[in-house]
Amino acid sequence: MIRVLLADDQMLVRAGLRAILDGPDIEVVAEAGTGDEAVSLTAGLLLWWIGPLFPLTLFALGAGLIRSRQLPVVVGLLMCAGAILFPASRIPRIEWIAHIVDLLLLVPFAIAALHRRPASTV
Numbered sequence: 001m002i003r004v005l006l007a008d009d010q011m012l013v014r015a016g017l018r019a020i021l022d023g024p025d026i027e028v029v030a031e032a033g034t035g036d037e038a039v040s041l042t043a044g045l046l047l048w049w050i051g052p053l054f055p056l057t058l059f060a061l062g063a064g065l066i067r068s069r070q071l072p073v074v075v076g077l078l079m080c081a082g083a084i085l086f087p088a089s090r091i092p093r094i095e096w097i098a099h100i101v102d103l104l105l106l107v108p109f110a111i112a113a114l115h116r117r118p119a120s121t122v
Helices: 011-021 035-041 051-068 073-090 095-114
Strands: 002-007 026-032
Touching (some): 002 011, 002 035, 011 095
């Protein structure tokens, strides 16, 4: 069982990630809405990833969604595109470009939050 802590200031992003990740092999154990909250929740963890790994993790999540077909393929493609554009949008430090990429990233998470998998019956 993989235990995950979700940390993002956008509740919609956290809800989308929770909808995607929660399952038999992955357990979302906590959510944090601020950096301080995330740090306090991760104090007892052995390993946690932040910052520079975000685009790589986002790309892997998008590719996994495309492969598993749990959500429409366009959701995975948007996540992969956002993973590529996210670091590129921060390099020129032009605020409006960064905001456009942030909005691009919100779309697949919003779709994932609204798209519910049917509950499996055992």
